[in-house]
Amino acid sequence: MDFFRVCVLVLAWTCCLFHPRLVLADADDSNSTNSICQAMVPSPKLEMFVDKLPKLRKISFANGKKLTIGVYKIKQKLHRDLPPTTLYAYGTTARTASYPGPTLEAIQNVTSHIRWENHIHDKEHMFTVDPTVMWANPKKGGVPMVVHLHGAETAAVSDGYPDAWYTAFGDTGHAYTTKDYQYPNQQSPTMLWYHDHTFGITRLNILSGMAGLYIIRPKEKLPAWIPHKNYEVTLFLQDKALYNDGRINFPTVGLSLRNHPHWCPEYFGDVILVNGKAWPYLVVKPRKYRFRLVNGGNARVFELSLSTHKTGFIQIGTDGGLLEKPMYVSSLIAAPAERLDFIIDFSLVAGEDIILKNSALVPYPDGDPAFTPPSTQSIMKFKVKKFDKDDAPNSPAIPAMLRKPDPVISLENATWRTNTMIEIADEDDFPTGSLLSNLTWMDPVTDIPYLGSTEIWEFINLTPDAHPMHIHLIKFKVLNIQPFNLTLYEEKGCHRFEHSYRGPGSCITEDPVEPKAYHAGWKDTVIALPGYITRLVLHWSPEYGGEFPFDATAKPGYLWHCHILDHEDNDMMRPIQMLRR
Numbered sequence: 001m002d003f004f005r006v007c008v009l010v011l012a013w014t015c016c017l018f019h020p021r022l023v024l025a026d027a028d029d030s031n032s033t034n035s036i037c038q039a040m041v042p043s044p045k046l047e048m049f050v051d052k053l054p055k056l057r058k059i060s061f062a063n064g065k066k067l068t069i070g071v072y073k074i075k076q077k078l079h080r081d082l083p084p085t086t087l088y089a090y091g092t093t094a095r096t097a098s099y100p101g102p103t104l105e106a107i108q109n110v111t112s113h114i115r116w117e118n119h120i121h122d123k124e125h126m127f128t129v130d131p132t133v134m135w136a137n138p139k140k141g142g143v144p145m146v147v148h149l150h151g152a153e154t155a156a157v158s159d160g161y162p163d164a165w166y167t168a169f170g171d172t173g174h175a176y177t178t179k180d181y182q183y184p185n186q187q188s189p190t191m192l193w194y195h196d197h198t199f200g201i202t203r204l205n206i207l208s209g210m211a212g213l214y215i216i217r218p219k220e221k222l223p224a225w226i227p228h229k230n231y232e233v234t235l236f237l238q239d240k241a242l243y244n245d246g247r248i249n250f251p252t253v254g255l256s257l258r259n260h261p262h263w264c265p266e267y268f269g270d271v272i273l274v275n276g277k278a279w280p281y282l283v284v285k286p287r288k289y290r291f292r293l294v295n296g297g298n299a300r301v302f303e304l305s306l307s308t309h310k311t312g313f314i315q316i317g318t319d320g321g322l323l324e325k326p327m328y329v330s331s332l333i334a335a336p337a338e339r340l341d342f343i344i345d346f347s348l349v350a351g352e353d354i355i356l357k358n359s360a361l362v363p364y365p366d367g368d369p370a371f372t373p374p375s376t377q378s379i380m381k382f383k384v385k386k387f388d389k390d391d392a393p394n395s396p397a398i399p400a401m402l403r404k405p406d407p408v409i410s411l412e413n414a415t416w417r418t419n420t421m422i423e424i425a426d427e428d429d430f431p432t433g434s435l436l437s438n439l440t441w442m443d444p445v446t447d448i449p450y451l452g453s454t455e456i457w458e459f460i461n462l463t464p465d466a467h468p469m470h471i472h473l474i475k476f477k478v479l480n481i482q483p484f485n486l487t488l489y490e491e492k493g494c495h496r497f498e499h500s501y502r503g504p505g506s507c508i509t510e511d512p513v514e515p516k517a518y519h520a521g522w523k524d525t526v527i528a529l530p531g532y533i534t535r536l537v538l539h540w541s542p543e544y545g546g547e548f549p550f551d552a553t554a555k556p557g558y559l560w561h562c563h564i565l566d567h568e569d570n571d572m573m574r575p576i577q578m579l580r581r
């Protein structure tokens with residue numbers, strides 16, 4: 001272990017200050033009990049594209065069904081040649097629990113009721129908890145859990161507040177009130193996802209399997225241009241590192257041993273799983289398919305492309321629903337928790353095999369090739385069938401406008417909130433955490449928006465990495481992004497960023513520019529690039545205007561945080577308390 005510690009140290013010194021380098025441990029070490037952060041043993045070599053893409057079980061809320069979903073300890077095969085993997089997974093029963101959990105299908109404007117139960121009877125988590133990172137820490141042991149429906153407009157008591165956790169042994173967090181959650185679904189049809197949000201161990205719980213998809217379906221029939229039924233495919237992406245015996249490899253040894261002996265700044269796995277299988281394949285007909293994708297990984301950003309130039313992606317939606325106009329692109333970017341809704345026309349590649357590839361370097365965007373070994377550059381394969389005279393015709397052309405344009409929101413009286421993102425490091429320059437405006441989760445609430453108000457939020461990213469920022473309760477749009485000189489900041493420090501200020505103490509050198517393509521549409525999670533100010537327009541109202549169908553000012557309130565789970569767990573998370581004017 002000392003050897004790796006020294007290697008990491010030397011490499012970190014010789015490279016840029018804050019990016020620790022990856023040192024691959026020897027595969028012979030695969031039986032060792034220590035797994036070293038950012039120097040994990042490579043996963044076993046597994047043949048790609050041998051497993052079929054799993055079709056996730058669907059449960060519909062039609063006819064007012066009330067569901068009970070528990071978390072259970074299960075075993076599931078993640079690849080043909082691997083023994084079954086132990087997971088904590090959601091399901092209506094222990095027998096049907098799966099990773100990812102069942103896909104829940106709600107209907108727009110029809111409330112869904114779910115009772116979320118904890119059936120994990122392990123006294124200790126299957127992964128190493130770092131007690132120096134503040135966490136739920138239940139008195140009687142066990143695995144605490146609490147469920148957040150990501151992207152949902154819902155009451156705070158149903159939002160999965162980090163301190164509202166509970167165990168199977170009766171311990172609860174101080175904000176716990178109920179296991180019975182309600183989701184009004186009064187928002188545009190889109191794909192959300194449910195996942196764990198427990199204080200300080202979200203990274204462990206989601207990696208262990210606690211995640212699933214949730215689709216809000218429209219009441220009315222879909223327009224004919226949207227491929228549906230057999231031609232709609234959901235894709236849940238996650239990267240994991242695995243041992244030969246099928247176990248998930250999560251670091252037991254941290255990077256900054258003095259400060260956080262077990263916490264790793266970013267978890268990157270070298271096995272890419274889709275719907276719970278490593279590098280699966282899907283047989284498709286030579287026609288259009290709609291794909292609804294979420295990046296459920298801890299820290300890895302995916303940049304998707306196809307192994308052909310004959311067809312590409314037609315992006316039709318993002319986190320919050322349909323885009324106004326389709327985007328014809330050859331690559332798509334999804335940071336943790338972001339959703340993509342896109343169409344691929346396979347009629348242009350009948351009879352061919354197409355690989356869905358990943359080219360993002362991580363930590364995103366400048367990254368390190370060592371965290372992006374060849375195994376992470378393939379995601380899955382599409383085996384496109386030849387034309388058959390009995391095939392139904394392809395779906396009709398995609399219209400130039402997908403929906404009514406959004407009304408323009410006036411920024412006249414908007415409140416500005418300026419937030420910095422900083423990375424803190426120990427004496428050896430190993431990251432020990434990241435903070436929002438230099439505050440921790442435990443600091444008193446400072447973001448107290450009025451119901452119905454409009455705000456402009458600025459994320460000033462002073463770290464070397466992109467952070468996918470997630471705000472609960474509402475959706476937002478990106479106003480603009482503005483570059484500043486990060487080198488100047490690192491050398492001299494800058495303390496004034498407000499309103500594009502450019503005088504002494506500022507590092508801003510250029511005007512704001514148009515947001516990137518991946519910033520388009522209604523978002524609940526947004527990539528804040530390093531060296532940029534990312535400005536958002538937030539409207540603290542329900543999507544359809546008027547009043548929320550619940551009291552949004554009620555306790556315990558909401559939150560915003562980085563969706564790199566390893567950051568979120570280590571204080572890159574802040575509370576929000578809504579206020580009535």
Ligand SMILES: *[C@@H]1O[C@H](CO)[C@@H](O)[C@H](O)[C@H]1NC(C)=O
Pocket residue numbers: 028029030031
């Ligand atoms: C690791 O464990 C496996 C199974 O227990 C065993 O066959 C193998 O020899 C071990 N390898 C080393 C390097 O100890």
Ligand SMILES: *[C@@H]1O[C@H](CO)[C@@H](O)[C@H](O)[C@H]1NC(C)=O
Pocket residue numbers: 108109186219544
């Ligand atoms: C859903 O409910 C909202 C708020 O009551 C309303 O404005 C909207 O028109 C409804 N949509 C549908 C499709 O019923």
Ligand SMILES: *[C@@H]1O[C@H](CO)[C@@H](O)[C@H](O)[C@H]1NC(C)=O
Pocket residue numbers: 410412413
């Ligand atoms: C902004 O505030 C002023 C003063 O209260 C008010 O007259 C004006 O209508 C407001 N503008 C908008 C767009 O709300």
Ligand SMILES: *[C@@H]1O[C@H](CO)[C@@H](O)[C@H](O)[C@H]1NC(C)=O
Pocket residue numbers: 422438
């Ligand atoms: C952050 O806060 C700490 C005290 O909590 C202070 O020592 C430090 O200088 C602050 N850093 C920045 C960049 O403001």
Ligand SMILES: *[C@@H]1O[C@H](CO)[C@@H](O)[C@H](O)[C@H]1NC(C)=O
Pocket residue numbers: 485486487488491509
């Ligand atoms: C940023 O600041 C550094 C240090 O002062 C300087 O060398 C560099 O030219 C600046 N870069 C830009 C794009 O202005």
Ligand SMILES: [Cu+2]
Pocket residue numbers: 434466467468562563564567568572
């Ligand atoms: Cu982050």
